[in-house]
Amino acid sequence: MKPSNTTPGSPLPSNKKPLLQVKDLSVKFRTEEGMFFAVEHISFDLEEQKTLAIVGESGSGKSVTSLAIMQLLAENGKITSGEIFIDDEDILKLSQRQVQHSILGKKISMIFQEPMTALNPILKVGEQIMETIIEHQGASRKEAYAIALDTLKQVGIPSPEQRIKQYPHELSGGMRQRVMIAMGLVTKPKIMIADEPTTALDVTIEAQILNLLENLKETYKTAILFVTHDLNVVADIADDVIVMYCGEIIEKGPVADIFETPRHPYTIGLLATMPSLDNDNDILPTIRGVVPNITKRPTGCYFHPRCDHAMPQCAQRSPAVFQVGQQAVKCFLYEQDALGVQDGPGVQDGPGAGEVNHG
């Protein structure tokens, strides 16, 4: 597993240039009760041919993060600070027209969660795929048709010559998701954002789609930002993982490290909730409490009311991000380790050690 080479807020120098660089991104939403942060100080890098998974519960800000990158936030959402670099260009400094013209669909594309509703019901699937090609590559209809047909083949749609002339309602959910992926792929973007692309599909189809994404990543040399709440999927597909809670990144690191030695109490809890075959428990463990509403976030560390390891200071101030090995953790439990020797015996005192390593 390749180490993650950044910490939130302060990217370390890297040997490989990241395709997508998000720096200190914050998004506010206007609600009846005022302005509230949906995500705060999000920073991460995404490198070529890597899959970065953003994991979190509903309302953790994972979808807002991806929509903010695509600049598709709802009207009441606003990016209040931060930079988003794609190919060393801060796309937040571009005009809406420039973003439409040269970024979206060209350098970055998105696959949506609901293949049932993400396709225009009255356009044939071919038309919808061709649209992006014609828009961005100025291809003729004939060329676009050929490319669309080829892409449908690439995403594993049987008898594409026939499918290309069909309407979305004539396809199954898995087929539609393949069409969605074809739409995202057709311009060969370097970055693909997949927002829970398999949530609406059944498990056998899910496996096929994940497999397909994996293969396409190799073929097209794309980087994938994979947004999901499904930890099994993360274990399958991701290289690096970001765990989000209440709009903040609370832990970040290579997938193997996160799964082997989760550091943040929330991550530990999250992994414990995963059903597993070698676990005879009748009752699945849960994290007590619920994700606080965006309008009623606790003081200090947002997780402290639900945390078994909460200390007095947790309620008072927000913890900084501490580097523990390959992982970056936003939790006071690791204050000592970060200052002292990394991966020292102190780590063993952390909650991760007890519950996962020896558990």
Place this chain on the structure above:
Amino acid sequence: MTLFKKNSFYDFAYKRFKKNKLAVIGAAVTLLFVVMAIFAPLIAPYEPSEFFFVEGQNVYNKYAPPSDGHLLGTDSLGRDVFSRLIYGARVTMMVALLAVSISTVIGTFIGLITGYFGKLVDAIFMRIVDIVISFPVLFLLISISTIMKPSIWIVIFAIGFVSWTSTARLVRGEVLRVKQLDYIVAANACGSSSLKIILKHILPNILAPIMVQITIGTAQAILMEASLSFLGVGVQQPTPSWGNMLMDAQKLLVLRDMPWIWIPPGIVNLLLVLAIYFVGDGLRDAFDPKQ
């Protein structure tokens, strides 16, 4: 029979429409009237403005009851009611269709931009809608007809300009609904321009309610034309329209003793409006299978 691309949205709607008996009858009746209007010169026995004289005398043959020569008798000026009825279909339909075209174009355009862009554009145009809705149409038309020489075009524009508001509101609401659907967000994610998203993704998807609105708007325009012409501020003599044929019924004598003058235009008016409403309802059900 394949009118539409196989398995397309409209193909399904067409199949559902065909199953609705009332709607099919409505469509047939409407079609009949359209054919009548188009081929008026072939069907009508006389010119609509031709005056008839009492045989052998230099006197207009006014208020003649139905006979072999005049199927529906003659009116207050001695013109053939049947011929005027048939030519009247032309005028009535032309006025209604042109007025609806105007209101649909304006209403759809304003509905699209207000719904899609929202904010200030929305606020401004919706206030304009409020103003237009509050306008006393009849008073406006009566004033116009006293100032300007009344013409059929004034009637068309007047009806068109007062009736676009309902289309605009409908389209705006539909745009607001459709705009947040995933496939519009997905089109945005592909970097499509606003114009393309409006024309290629939003408009085709809200065409169904617009079509329903067009049919209902046509029926309403026919009624509006009839009332305006009845009051003398609509289509002017000698041009025949179903509305101004009813003008004669303003005289008590005609209303009481000469039903052949006002019942036929009244009935065709009712029939056509009803038929169009049936078509409108049929379209609505065909486009929305959940209902």
